[in-house]
Every structure is written in C-alpha cells, then in structure tokens.
C-alpha cells in the first residue's frame with residue numbers, strides 16, 4: 001500500500017492504449033501506478049502521450065506514474081491489471097510470469113476483451129485472487145467497467161474491486177464469464193457488419209458512420225470506434241468470439257485483415273478507416 005494515502009498501488013501490464021488509459025484513470029485520483037511493457041518504444045510513446053495530455057488538459061499538477069521493462073518492479077503492486085495484446089498465449093505467459101514475481105496477496109485482473117476468465121485463471125498461481133476488469137477506451141473517460149468473476153474468484157476480491165472502482169468514480173456491471181461479455185458481444189458484430197458494408201461498397205466510410213450516428217443517436221460511428229479500439233484488436237476479438245461461440249456470424253470481414261497487413265491499425269498507427277495526424 002501507498003503509506004501516505006493508503007491507496008492500493010496499481011501495476012499495469014502493457015503500455016498500449018488501455019494500459020496508459022487505465023493508469024491515467026487511477027493516477028487522476030491520486031493512486032500511484034507503474035506500467036510494464038517489454039517494448040521500450042511503447043514505454044517511451046506511452047510516457048510522451050501521457051505527459052502531453054497532462055500538459056494540455058492540466059487535469060492534475062503531477063501524477064505518480066512510472067514506466068518499466070522489468071516485471072519485478074511490480075512486486076509492490078496491490079492490484080495488477082493485465083492489458084497486453086489480445087492474444088491468448090501472450091496473456092497466459094505474462095499472467096504466469098507475473099504470478100511468480102509479485103507478492104502473494106496481490107490481486108491480478110485481466111482487461112481481456114474476449115477470452116474467458118476461467119481459461120486465463122489456469123495460468124495464475126492463485127485463481128481466488130484473479131478477476132476480469134474490463135475497462136473501455138478511453139479508460140480515463142468512460143465510466144463503465146465490466147466485472148467478471150471466475151469460478152474461483154473470492155468474494156473479498158470482488159468487494160475490493162468494487163470499492164477501488166468507486167474511488168476512481170467508475171460504475172460497474174457484473175457479467176457472467178462468457179466470450180465478449182456484454183459490450184463486445186454487441187459492439188464488435190456491429191463494427192464487423194460496418195466493415196462488410198465498406199467492403200461491399202454499400203456506402204462510404206463517412207456515410208456509414210453518419211447513418212449510425214444520426215440515425216440511431218449514437219455519439220460515435222462504428223468505423224470511428226473501430227479505429228479507436230484498434231483494427232488488430234477487433235480482429236482478435238472476432239476470431240475469439242467465432243471460435244468460442246462456434247458461430248460463423250463472428251467471422252471477421254476480410255477487409256480487417258487487409259488493413260492489418262498494411263499496418264492500418266486505427267488511431268494508434270495514424271491510419272485505419274480514417275487518417276489521423
């Protein structure tokens with residue numbers, strides 16, 4: 001625990017969009033956080049983007065956030081949230097590794113979009129202290145978090161997570177452990193369908209987003225949302241839903257793979273359905 005404020009120390013695995021966003025969500029409320037990534041470029045990029053945002057928005061004077069490529073630096077974390085790429089083997093490996101290096105009473109959560117908590121729980125040393133905490137992007141702005149208990153998650157851990165989320169002004173829903181939970185089971189097929197509309201030449205990217213935004217009173221169009229989430233992440237989620245739910249309706253639109261092969265991953269690579277500065 002952080003002695004001055006008695007707030008849990010937060011560790012993040014993965015310095016991508018979600019690791020950085022969740023770190024900001026906690027740090028904005030006085031928590032101390034550390035982000036681990038194996039890629040030093042990602043660590044530098046994450047630090048630069050967060051420094052820029054703090055300077056632009058003047059949310060708080062300083063935040064207590066550090067970056068590391070040494071997993072052992074997370075050994076004092078009370079809550080570790082795994083946010084590495086949506087690849088099953090990568091998640092299993094990092095969860096097993098962090099279980100070995102962290103203190104025994106640390107709670108480990110995963111921010112997976114589509115894998116089962118019970119499946120990932122097999123990789124951690126203490127499944128009773130493992131839970132799904134699915135934040136949305138951008139995590140420091142969107143109030144909702146899906147909480148997913150595994151078969152072995154203890155009641156104390158659920159209670160801890162609920163109370164900790166309240167401290168950063170998040171609200172939550174409890175979801176049964178199931179691929180894609182609530183949000184991605186509904187949003188991702190809509191994004192996939194919108195990609196099929198682009199692929200089939202049914203409408204332009206702009207018109208498809210405009211139709212959904214104005215026609216269904218939605219703040220964001222599905223293709224804008226795809227760019228914000230990341231085309232590679234969308235593809236992995238669809239792939240996982242198709243396999244786990246055994247339903248071809250989740251098969252990814254071929255256009256998504258074409259974009260990934262071109263390196264068009266959305267906002268994070270400055271090009272996806274739209275182009276960014």
Ligand SMILES: NC(=O)c1ccc[n+]([C@@H]2O[C@H](COP(=O)([O-])OP(=O)(O)OC[C@H]3O[C@@H](n4cnc5c(N)ncnc54)[C@H](O)[C@@H]3O)[C@@H](O)[C@H]2O)c1
Nearest residue numbers: 014015016017018037038039042083084085086113137229
């Ligand atoms: N993007 C979204 O809108 C969103 C929303 C909710 C949940 N998620 C989930 O959050 C997770 C992260 O998504 P993201 O958008 O931040 O992805 P991202 O591509 O922006 O970042 C992933 C990060 O993981 C790091 N990484 C990969 N393998 C690693 C390893 N073995 N060790 C350490 N670091 C490793 C990469 O270097 C990268 O920095 C995924 O599971 C995704 O499904 C994403």
